[in-house]
Amino acid sequence: MRLTELDGRRFRVITDSGKEITFSEHELLGLFQLAAPFQDQLKAQRKGRKPYPLATERVSLVTLSLDAHHTEVVVRFVPLQGGNESAYVIPPDVAELMRDDLGKKLEQIAAAKQNRTNN
Structure with a gap:
């Protein structure tokens, strides 16, 4: 996935399958907050396997x-x-x-x- 900033308040996410989704800053931050609890679960599932994507800022x-x-x-x-x-x-x-x-x-x-x- 790729995340690009369109302007100061909108962001575009392009998925690995090519789908494009536009989020407001507020929506994107909300999505990050919703995803946070699943991060540990994903890490545990992938432990010992190939590296997985990590969101950075x-x-x-x-x-x-x-x-x-x-x-x-x-x-x-x-x-x-x-x-x-x-x-x-x-x-x-x-x-x-x-x-x-x-x-x-x-x-x-x-x-x-x-x-x-x-x-």
Whole structure:
């Protein structure tokens, strides 16, 4: 499936079978909210199988803070295209894995960028 922005308030979804559906921003956000509960179910069904499509959204800002008890990290994402902020509470052990993996991913991006400029 492909999602394209038509203007600031309308979006077109083109399905794998070629069908085109136009949504308002409000309808599209509602669809995302309806689909969210099924995401874990789909992941469980496909575990161990081929990779599955994952909806992504670019962010313009990420903020980090601590919860009220100073026991977990709160990560907030602000979408680039506007819309509702998303927030996640992350336990320290998961945050440490994120820190380590993020560093590795940034190194991979830098290496790929270097290879593109050398070729």
